[in-house]
Amino acid sequence: MLHPNIATSIVLVIMLYVSDISFGVYNTGGEYITSFLGVCIVVLAVPMYQQLRILKDNLWLIVCSSLVSIYCSFFSMLLFAKVFSVPGTFVFSLIPKSITSPMAIEASRITGGSESVAVLGVLVSGILGAMIGRFILDLIRVRDPIVRGCAFGMSSHVMGTTQALEEGEVTGSFSAVSIPVTGILTIINLPVFTRIVGYFFL
Structure with missing residues (x-):
């Protein structure tokens, strides 16, 4: 079956096409919903708070693995x-x-990229992670809930975290806390990334 985000997008595109509604008109109302994206992340604080002690004990693991993750990505x-x-x-x-x-949009503004392409990249990585992330982790026999949680959060952000939460609070908590850590480290490293991209593509 199609992932909910894919199915919703297809239905939405068909509806806009059939109704002859331009994206600009649609986005006039849609931008209000988009503005809530950042706020919705706050709900992930609940499982994080419940697993606060374990998160504190493994903070450096999260930071170091996030750093490796963003460079590998x-x-x-x-x-x-x-x-x-x-x-x-x-x-x-x-x-x-x-x-x-929300962070990808701001990052694309800093790098001079396209916001639409940035959001598309986020959606694709999130959907792929949510769809096949669990299968890949099972395939390579990753059993530790902490490692699985970090993998979900660092590679497929919120969409991956929804899958992680299904596996348990520990997995979900580590996935949730990996999201802002990965985001912050990505923003911090943007000057390095843009310079490398500029060297190879400009």
Whole structure:
């Protein structure tokens, strides 16, 4: 079956096309919903608070693994872009693909990329992580809930966290706390990433 985000997008596109409604008109109302994206992340604080002691004990694990994650994500994206001759503007937009949409939008503004492409990258990475993340972790026999949680949060942000929460509070908590850590580290490293992209694509 299709992932809910894919199914919803398809239905929405069909409705807009049939009704002959432009995206600009649709987005006039949609932007109010979009503004709540950042606020909705707050609900993830509940499982995080419940697992606060374990999170504190493993804080450096989260930070270090997030740092490794964003660089692995960046260089894999860079390799993909180079192999398939992706335009530089798109590459700048895809740098923040593993963080949440609000942060990705701001990051794309900083890098000079396209906000739409940035959000698309976030959606694709989130959907892929939610759809096949559990399968891959099971395939390589990752059983530790802490490691699984970090993997979900760092690679597929909120969508992955929904899957992590289904596995338990510990997995969900580590996934949830990995989201802001990964986002912050991505923003901090943007100057490095943009310089590397500029060197290879400009």
